[in-house]
Amino acid sequence: MNSIIETIRTDGLRQWLPLATLILLVILVGAFQPAFLEVNTLLQLASDTAVLFILATGVTFVIMLGGIDLSIQSMASLSSVAVALTLSRFGYGAFVFAFALGAVAGLLSGIAHVRLRIPSFIATLAMGGVLYSAALVTSRERSITLGDSDRAYLGWITGTVFGIPNVVVIALIVLAIAHVLQSRTRFGRYSAAIGAGEPAAYASGVKVDRQKIIAFVLSGACAALAGIVLVGRLASGSPTLASELLLPSIAAVVVGGTAITGGVGSIWRTLVGALIISVVRIGMTFLGVNIFAQNIVFGVVLVAAVAITIDRSKIPIVK
Amino acid sequence: MSVTQLHPAPRPAPTPAEALAPALALVHVDKRFPGVHALKDVSIEIRPGEVVGLVGENGAGKSTLMKILSGVYQPDSGDILLNGSKTRFVSASDAMRQGIGMVFQEQSLLTNLTVGENIYLGNEKQFSRFGIVDWRALYAAASRQLEKVQIDADPRMRAEDLDFAARQMVELAKALTLEENAPGHLVILLDEPTSVLERAEIDILFARVRALRARASFIFVSHRLDEVLELSDRIYVMKDGAVVADLVAAEANVTQLHHLMVGRSLQAEYYREPLQKPYREEVVLELEGLRHAGAYRDIDFKLHAGEILGIAGVIGSGREELTRTLAGFAPHDGGKLIAHGKSVTLRSPAEAVDIGVGYIPRERRVEGLVLFLPVAANITLGDLGTLTKHGLIDTREEKRLAQEWVQKLRIRTPGIHTLCLNLSGGNQQKVVLAKWLNAKARILILDHPTRGLDVGAKEEVYELIRAVTAEGVAVILTSDTLEETIGLSHTVLVMRDGVITHRVGAEPGHKPQQVDLIGHMV
Numbered sequence: 001m002n003s004i005i006e007t008i009r010t011d012g013l014r015q016w017l018p019l020a021t022l023i024l025l026v027i028l029v030g031a032f033q034p035a036f037l038e039v040n041t042l043l044q045l046a047s048d049t050a051v052l053f054i055l056a057t058g059v060t061f062v063i064m065l066g067g068i069d070l071s072i073q074s075m076a077s078l079s080s081v082a083v084a085l086t087l088s089r090f091g092y093g094a095f096v097f098a099f100a101l102g103a104v105a106g107l108l109s110g111i112a113h114v115r116l117r118i119p120s121f122i123a124t125l126a127m128g129g130v131l132y133s134a135a136l137v138t139s140r141e142r143s144i145t146l147g148d149s150d151r152a153y154l155g156w157i158t159g160t161v162f163g164i165p166n167v168v169v170i171a172l173i174v175l176a177i178a179h180v181l182q183s184r185t186r187f188g189r190y191s192a193a194i195g196a197g198e199p200a201a202y203a204s205g206v207k208v209d210r211q212k213i214i215a216f217v218l219s220g221a222c223a224a225l226a227g228i229v230l231v232g233r234l235a236s237g238s239p240t241l242a243s244e245l246l247l248p249s250i251a252a253v254v255v256g257g258t259a260i261t262g263g264v265g266s267i268w269r270t271l272v273g274a275l276i277i278s279v280v281r282i283g284m285t286f287l288g289v290n291i292f293a294q295n296i297v298f299g300v301v302l303v304a305a306v307a308i309t310i311d312r313s314k315i316p317i318v319k
Numbered sequence: 320m321s322v323t324q325l326h327p328a329p330r331p332a333p334t335p336a337e338a339l340a341p342a343l344a345l346v347h348v349d350k351r352f353p354g355v356h357a358l359k360d361v362s363i364e365i366r367p368g369e370v371v372g373l374v375g376e377n378g379a380g381k382s383t384l385m386k387i388l389s390g391v392y393q394p395d396s397g398d399i400l401l402n403g404s405k406t407r408f409v410s411a412s413d414a415m416r417q418g419i420g421m422v423f424q425e426q427s428l429l430t431n432l433t434v435g436e437n438i439y440l441g442n443e444k445q446f447s448r449f450g451i452v453d454w455r456a457l458y459a460a461a462s463r464q465l466e467k468v469q470i471d472a473d474p475r476m477r478a479e480d481l482d483f484a485a486r487q488m489v490e491l492a493k494a495l496t497l498e499e500n501a502p503g504h505l506v507i508l509l510d511e512p513t514s515v516l517e518r519a520e521i522d523i524l525f526a527r528v529r530a531l532r533a534r535a536s537f538i539f540v541s542h543r544l545d546e547v548l549e550l551s552d553r554i555y556v557m558k559d560g561a562v563v564a565d566l567v568a569a570e571a572n573v574t575q576l577h578h579l580m581v582g583r584s585l586q587a588e589y590y591r592e593p594l595q596k597p598y599r600e601e602v603v604l605e606l607e608g609l610r611h612a613g614a615y616r617d618i619d620f621k622l623h624a625g626e627i628l629g630i631a632g633v634i635g636s637g638r639e640e641l642t643r644t645l646a647g648f649a650p651h652d653g654g655k656l657i658a659h660g661k662s663v664t665l666r667s668p669a670e671a672v673d674i675g676v677g678y679i680p681r682e683r684r685v686e687g688l689v690l691f692l693p694v695a696a697n698i699t700l701g702d703l704g705t706l707t708k709h710g711l712i713d714t715r716e717e718k719r720l721a722q723e724w725v726q727k728l729r730i731r732t733p734g735i736h737t738l739c740l741n742l743s744g745g746n747q748q749k750v751v752l753a754k755w756l757n758a759k760a761r762i763l764i765l766d767h768p769t770r771g772l773d774v775g776a777k778e779e780v781y782e783l784i785r786a787v788t789a790e791g792v793a794v795i796l797t798s799d800t801l802e803e804t805i806g807l808s809h810t811v812l813v814m815r816d817g818v819i820t821h822r823v824g825a826e827p828g829h830k831p832q833q834v835d836l837i838g839h840m841v
Contacts, residue, residue, distance in 0.1 A: 184711045186703045193700060197689035203646070203680060204700045204754065205672030263691050 017308070018257045018272045025279045033286050043165060045278055050171035051076075051226045051233070053274040055245055056252040057178050058222025060270045061215040063253055064182070065194040066262030067120035069216065071109060071128035072223040072249060075102050076242035078135040079227025084144035084237025087153055094153070099224045105131060106220020110213035124216075135239035143238035146231070157232025167229055174222070178267040187214055195262025247295055251302040252277045260306055277301075340403035342367045342504045342536045343388070343419070348397030350383055353743055355773050357383040358394070359561040367504050370528065370537045372551030372568065374544060376580050376800060378771055380560040381540055385508055388538070389421050390414030402503040412441075418501030420494030420535070421508045428478040428486050435461035435474035438493045464492040467534075468527050484520030487512055491527065498534060505535035512539075513546055514634060525550050544573045556580055559774055581802065589778065590806030592827040594785040598626035598809055603658070603675070603761055603793045604645075610653035614640035615817040618654070620810075622762065627784070627794040629808030629825070631801055631836055637817035639766075642797055646678035646764050647671030672701060674762075677755025679748070681767035687751040688739045695721035695735040697750050701758035724753040728783060745776025752783055763787070765796045769803065781807065801833045813839040 030037040055072050062069045079098040086094040105127060112123040146154070159166045182188035190211045193201040202208050226245075231237050256273025258265025277298065284294055341364035350358040358380050365371045375381050386392040387399075390408030398405050401417060408414035411421075421427075428437045435458045439446070446457040461474035470488040478486060494507050509528070513521045528537055528550060541547050547554060548568050556564040556579040564579045601624040609618040615637030622628055632638040643649045645656075647668040655662050658674040665671045668678060680686035688697050698721045699706060706713050706720075721735040728749045732742055739747055748768065755763060765784070769777045784807060788794055798804045804811060805825055813821035813836050821839035823831045 180711070184714070186707055186712065189696060189700075189703060189712065193689045193692055193696070196691035197685070199682075199686045200689045201700070203648075203668050203678055203686040205669040205758075206700070207667075207669050263689075 015257055015269075018255060018269060018276065021255075022272050022276050022279065025276060025283065029279060029283045029286065036282070036286075043163075043168070045275075045282065046168045046171075047165045047233075048281075049274050049278040050167040051229050051242075052245065052248055052252060052277060053171050053271060054174050054222050054226040054229065055242075055249040056270045056274050057174055057267060058219035058226075059249055060178070060253050060258060060265065060267060061181075061191065061218045061222075062120065063195075063250075063258055063260060064262055064265050065191040065212060065215055066198065067113065067212065067215070068250075068260075069106075069109065069124045069219045069223075070121055070246065071105065071124040071131055072219060072226075073242045073244075073246040074128040074131035074135065075105055075220055075223035076227035076230065076245065077239050078105075078131045078138075079224040080231045080237035080241040081135045081139045081144065081239055082237070083228055083231045084146060084150075085138060087146065087150045091153060095228050098228055099221060102220040102222070102224025102227075103217050104220070106217040106223075107213065109220065110216030113216065114209040114212050120216075132239065139237070139239050141239065143236055143241075145236040151235055154232045154235065157229055167233065170225075170229060174225070175267060175271060181218075182267055187211060191215060192263055195259075196264070244295060247298050247302065248277050248281075251298045251305065254302060255305040341365055341400065342369075342402060343506045344400040345384075345387070345394075346398045346400060348384075348387060348394045348399075350387065350392065350395050353741065355560075355743060357560050358387070359559075361397070361557075361560075361562050363555050363562060363565075364400075365506055365536045365538060367536055368532045369553065370532065370539055370551050372547035372554035373538055373540045373557065374542075374547055374554060374576055374580060375557030378559075378769075378773060378777075379557040379580070381557055382510075383560075384557070385510055385538075385540060388414070388506075389419055389508060415497055416500065418497055418503055418505045419508065420497050420505055421510070422487065422490045422494055422512050423510050428489060430479035431477065433475050433477055434465070434472055434481070434489050437478055437489060438464055438474070438496060440493075442496070461492075464496055465489070467495050467531070468492045469530075482520075484516050484523060487516065487520075487524060488527065491524075491531075495531070495534065507535050507537050509537055509539045509541075511541055513541060513543060521546065544576050548573065548576070589781070590803070591778075591781050591785045592806065592830075594782075594789070595627075595809065595827050596625065596789050597826075598788075598793075599624040599791060601791075605657040606654070607657065608654035609641070609644070609651050609656060611637075611640055611644060611649065611651050612653075614649075615814070616653070617818055619819070620812060620822070622793045622795065624761070624791040624793055625788050626810060627788055627796055627808045629796045629798065629804035629811045630814060631804050631811060631840060632797075632814035633840055635816070636814040636840070638797055638814045641814070642764055642766050642795065645671070645762075645795060646676060646680075646766075672758065672760075675760055676762045676764060677701065677758060677760030678764045679751050679755065679766060679768050681770050683744070683747055683751060683771070688747055690740040691738055693736045693738055694725065694730070694732050694742070694750055697739050698724050698735075698753045698757055701754045701760075720757060724757060728753050728756075729779070743776070745772050745779060748772065748776070748780055749783070752780075752787075756787065761792060763792055763794045765794055765798075767797060767799055770799055801836060805830050805833065805836070811836065815840055 035041055055076060059069050059072055079102055082098040082101055083094045086097055090097060109124050109127045112118050113120045157166055161169055190201065190206050193206060194208055194211060198208060227242060230241050252273035253270050254260055255276050256269035258269050280297065281294060284297060344364035346362050348358055348361045361384060373381055383392065387394055390411045390413050399408065406417060408417065438461045439457055443452050443457065446453045458474045465472055465474060468488045468491050470485060472481060472485055478489065481489065498505050512524065516524065539547060539550055548571060551568045554566045554568050554571060555562050556566065556576060558580060602621045603624050604622040606618050606620050610616040618641060620628065630638045640649060644651050644665065647665040647670055650664050650666050656664065663674060671678065684690055695717060699717050703712060706717050718735065725732060725735060730749045730753065731746050739750055742750065769780055772780065784794060796804060796807060808825045811823050811825050811831060812819050821836065825831055
């Protein structure tokens with residue numbers, strides 16, 4: 001019992017660990033490569049982090065209440081395909097369509113998880129497979145490059161406001177909305193309660209199923225938004241556009257200090273985590289690490305982060 | 320509050336067993352948890368071949384003591400002596416290696432494994448070569464273990480195919496495998512081993528235990544005082560974390576044990592009986608022939624505003640299931656449940672909350688509170704709706720409310736942002752109560768509300784219960800002790816085998832006697 005209280009005390013320090021890591025990494029990379037600390041490079045870093053952050057934000061909602069969403073990268077890819085295929089016909093409506101697609105996919109994952117009582121990793125793993133195939137089939141397994149007329153619709157993603165790239169602005173809006181959702185709404189409070197103690201939340205009259213479904217809808221919608229932003233940045237859509245982003249996204253959430261078991265965490269931690277991942281990625285590029293080898297590092301970082309953020313000895317059974 | 324003076328029973332003439340060093344002894348053992356002094360300078364000894372009974376009310380410290388003996392907890396101070404020499408049990412498996420066996424109330428057999436696999440679970444190594452288990456050898460050895468407890472079961476049977484009594488024997492056989500490796504005499508802890516057994520099965524268990532005294536000593540923990548008297552040589556009585564008596568069983572009786580366990584004469588004051596006000600006319604909940612297949616049936620009663628309705632009954636009487644139904648966990652499948660003049664079916668706790676029910680569960684730390692959320696968030700968890708304006712929680716108002724409840728209920732916490740994890744049991748229970756008062760619950764379901772609380776905390780909870788009922792809140796109470804049920808209630812219902820067998824008023828000064836109720840319980 002006393003040791004639990006001590007854990008809480010040390011957690012006081014522990015929660016600043018990710019931020020300290022981020023600052024340390026920035027200083028390290030900056031020391032080797034002073035150009036890294038210039039405003040333009042930092043803005044580039046922020047732009048590069050935006051997609052990862054938006055994906056990670058969505059999955060943060062799910063992780064907070066103790067679940068996981070493994071379908072996000074497939075959703076983001078499908079969303080990019082949907083935009084690329086419909087942009088010339090629907091115009092701006094294509095973005096709305098892709099976004100709605102994400103919300104519906106999240107809704108279906110949530111319903112499968114809650115109503116059919118399937119563990120979320122199975123439900124979303126299956127959903128990920130479905131979405132990936134849908135993207136392959138609709139795109140006829142190819143990358144769809146946007147024509148000049150279509151690119152005219154991408155200004156809201158590719159442009160800048162007072163020198164700040166719009167993708168960064170979009171990410172900041174997502175951050176603001178997610179922060180309010182988490183800290184000021186019933187959904188946010190209930191999520192934390194469910195993640196930390198689902199039986200107590202249920203016994204207190206919380207409609208647990210509904211909160212879970214909302215979280216999956218938010219996750220799907222965020223993934224779709226990430227796909228939309230990717231279309232803007234790359235001027236194309238492809239069924240593999242967001243591949244290799246699942247691992248870094250979940251790593252970002254956990255590296256930021258949100259507990260993979262739920263209940264403890266915040267969107268700010270995910271922001272810090274996403275920035276850490278980006279800085280590590282850039283650092284590796286400076287060091288000349290093969291871009292395809294980078295997920296080795298993220299895999300190791302993910303395991304290390306979980307090991308450090310949670311005191312394993314307090315958890316007798318890990319499944 | 321007065322505590323009955325301890326009258327040590329005269330010692331019998333030393334038996335041969337007594338001349339030996341105790342098989343196991345605790346010397347001046349002390350153990351504290353936040354807010355609870357669980358064991359106060361406890362010394363006990365168990366001599367070779369002896370059956371020692373351990374009795375006490377819930378919260379008296381029995382389970383903490385057992386957990387120290389079985390290596391789950393370590394004492395803060397004091398010593399454990401095994402065959403006369405000092406030792407430490409750093410874990411349950413360490414205690415087992417040193418010859419402490421355990422037979423628990425919640426049976427620990429894995430029902431999908433065979434009897435033999437269960438007996439040697441975790442100890443298959445002795446039968447394996449190069450990682451391959453010699454099943455024939457294992458089952459042969461398991462048969463020999465089963466012979467020790469004289470049970471006629473095939474070790475290749477699955478545990479799920481045995482009845483409870485046979486499973487209990489297998490547990491005993493499993494505990495006895497320790498004697499092959501343990502250095503000295505075995506000591507086996509029997510924790511409420513009879514709670515799921517029928518009388519005939521209990522007789523068999525007791526006969527086996529007596530027959531095994533040549534092999535082991537036993538510590539027998541039970542709520543059933545008559546059984547403790549029947550089986551034990553000596554009995555330790557615990558109260559509020561201390562051993563208050565060490566009796567020779569042959570010279571003790573149930574009344575005496577009970578008196579020592581409860582240890583108070585001013586019961587009426589303890590349960591705040593002078594504060595018991597007559598309840599109101601208004602009916603807040605009505606049950607008509609309520610039924611749940613396999614659990615309870617034909618349940619009729621009316622619950623009035625301000626009434627405390629106690630339900631007494633043993634395990635299997637259906638009262639636990641009835642309570643769960645009213646809290647929204649297990650909808651009834653027949654009869655009528657009427658609230659606010661409408662017939663309702665409660666399919667989830669959320670629906671129960673909607674008709675004004677607040678559930679205070681026995682598993683406070685699991686269902687009562689979110690331990691890793693702050694006090695304030697727990698207090699408002701049952702009613703965030705009224706705090707939400709334009710979709711956003713009014714955090715200033717939330718803070719104000721939380722502070723108000725902390726003051727009103729005298730919740731001792733460093734602040735409203737402290738995690739509930741860090742509060743003592745009594746204060747945690749007050750947070751649960753605050754949650755429902757804040758949600759303006761009209762019906763409180765108190766499911767063993769004082770379990771695990773020490774005496775002072777209990778009294779505070781009783782006082783709060785009196786205060787809320789005076790304001791018209793109705794209470795349905797199930798409790799660990801009959802005494803608490805009688806002391807608090809306006810009306811007592813007794814259940815047996817799923818039906819109400821007795822109902823009686825319990826006005827102050829006209830409280831029913833425990834013996835009268837017990838007759839309807841068993």
